[in-house]
Structure formats: structure tokens, C-alpha cells
Amino acid sequence: MTGHNYWVGTGGQCVAWEDNPENVARTxxxxxxxxxxxxxxxxxxxLDDQRRLALICPLVRRLLNSSTWLLDHxxxxxxxxxxSVLMLYDEPDYPITVQTVVxxxxxxxxxxxxxxxxxxxxxxxxxxxxxxxxSGVADRPDCIEPVGDRTLSPGxxxxxxxxxxxxxxxxxDQPIISFNLYGETNYTQRxxxxxxxxxxxxx
Numbered sequence: 001m002t003g004h005n006y007w008v009g010t011g012g013q014c015v016a017w018e019d020n021p022e023n024v025a026r027t028x029x030x031x032x033x034x035x036x037x038x039x040x041x042x043x044x045x046x047l048d049d050q051r052r053l054a055l056i057c058p059l060v061r062r063l064l065n066s067s068t069w070l071l072d073h074x075x076x077x078x079x080x081x082x083x084s085v086l087m088l089y090d091e092p093d094y095p096i097t098v099q100t101v102v103x104x105x106x107x108x109x110x111x112x113x114x115x116x117x118x119x120x121x122x123x124x125x126x127x128x129x130x131x132x133x134x135s136g137v138a139d140r141p142d143c144i145e146p147v148g149d150r151t152l153s154p155g156x157x158x159x160x161x162x163x164x165x166x167x168x169x170x171x172x173d174q175p176i177i178s179f180n181l182y183g184e185t186n187y188t189q190r191x192x193x194x195x196x197x198x199x200x201x202x203x
Contacts, residue, residue, distance in 0.1 A: 003122070003155025005057055007050070010163040012131035012147030017057065017159070030066035032098075035059055036089060039096065049117040049183070053159040056181070060121050060157060064179060071123055074100040074177050082107040095184030102177050103127070103170040111144070111167040112203050115190035116183040118160040122152040125176035129158060132165040132193065142191070143198035162186070165193060 005017040042055045064070060075084040082104045089098040100123070103109075111132060120127075128151045132144040144165060151171065152158060160166070162183075170176040192203035 003061075003153065003157060005061075005157045005159070006150060006152075007053065007159040007161075008129075008131055008164045008166070009050075009161050010133070012133040012165065014129075014131060014148060014150045014158075017054070030059075030062045032063065032067060032089065035063045036096075036098075043096075043183075049161055052183075053117055053119065053161075057119060057157055057159055060119055060179070060181065064121055064123070070100065070179055071177075074102050077102045077104045077107075077175060097180070097182040097185075099180050100177060101180050102175050103168070104175055105170050105173050107170040107176075109168045110203065111165060111193040111195065113163055113165045113189075113191055114160060114182060114185065115162050115187065116185040117162055118180065118182040120152070120158045120160070121179040121181075122154050122156050122158075123177040123179055124154055125170065125174050126172040127152045127176045127178065128169040128171045129166050130169070132167075132195070134165075137198075140198045142193065142200035144193050144195050146195075162189070 006014050007017050008014050038059055042052055046052050075086045077084045084102045086100045128149055130149045131147045133147050135143045135145045137143050190203050191200040193200045
């Protein structure tokens with residue numbers, strides 16, 4: 001699965017990243033258990049979130065290129081909420097979330113951050129990401145302003161820092177399916193933002 005890589009920091013600027021071909025075109029197949037082992041090594045050896053993402057991103061592409069079963073491993077979206085989450089790996093005390101997420105066409109998420117580094121790899125449909133940043137108003141620290149947007153197509157990978165603020169819109173006529181990977185979440189710093197009121201609440 002080919003596509004583009006993007007990285008978004010705290011300021012909401014979306015920057016293109018290039019894959020190292022040597023990290024992608026390795027011996028096939030690349031199984032989920034191998035990916036998790038490589039991921040564990042990176043998390044132990046690298047403490048900086050941006051450098052972690054730079055190392056993990058090509059492994060995600062390698063996994064998607066090799067493990068085609070992931071393209072069909074998801075739950076239909078809930079008709080009431082408009083979305084679904086299928087956990088692909090869940091281990092007690094292991095601070096990693098691996099899942100596939102599905103959104104119905106036309107769905108819009110709340111404006112939020114993740115309070116964890118994260119990677120979203122689009123498998124199907126088109127997903128528009130709107131990016132925001134805190135406006136820097138001293139007496140209204142939760143006031144945010146839009147920065148820009150990026151529409152992801154199948155094969156595109158988006159890398160997010162813990163303080164990245166965004167929301168998504170499912171902008172195609174078919175369900176949006178993505179492979180999502182998140183680090184350990186600091187739930188005291190995970191917020192949903194209201195740009196009109198200039199407020200944030202735990203999310």
C-alpha cells in the first residue's frame with residue numbers, strides 16, 4: 001500500500017515525511033507479532049516522541065503492505081454513534097493501543113487531542129483532518145484557532161504528537177477505515193475543545 005506520510009506537531013502544521021525505503025522493503029511477510037516486538041524495542045530505546053514516530057511510521061507501512069488481512073479486519077460502524085473500534089491487540093500493563101476504526105460517511109468527530117503520540121493509517125475512504133492550535137490568549141488558555149487541513153486517502157499515514165489538536169470529517173461516500181496506533185495516554189491531558197466558548201473538558 002503506497003501513500004504519503006505526514007507529521008503534525010503542537011502548532012498544527014502538517015509536514016510531509018519521507019519513508020526510508022530500506023525500512024519498508026524488507027523480507028516478507030511482516031506479521032503483527034513481529035511489528036509489536038519491533039515497536040517494543042523502539043519504545044525502550046527511544047524516549048523522544050517525534051523520533052519514535054519517525055522510526056515507527058515505516059514499520060506501520062511495512063505491516064500494512066504485508067498483512068493484507070488488516071484491510072478486512074474491522075467492525076461495521078454503530079448506527080447510533082456512526083463509528084466503531086476493533087481492538088487488534090490488548091495486553092494488561094502494555095501501554096499501546098492497536099485498533100481499526102470505522103466512520104460512516106458524513107461523520108464528524110469532536111475537536112480533540114490524544115495526549116499520546118499516535119499514528120493513523122488510512123485503509124479505505126477519505127478522511128479530512130482539520131488542525132487547530134491554542135491561540136495563546138493568557139486569560140483564555142483553552143481558546144483555539146484553526147491552522148489548516150489535510151485530506152487523507154488510502155495508503156496515507158498521519159503521525160500525531162500528544163498535544164496535536166484535530167478533528168476529522170468522513171468526506172467520502174463510503175465508510176472510512178483506518179489502522180490506528182497510540183502510545184500511553186495521559187488522561188489528565190486529553191481534552192475535547194469548544195472553539196466557540198473557548199473551553200476544554202476532559203475527553
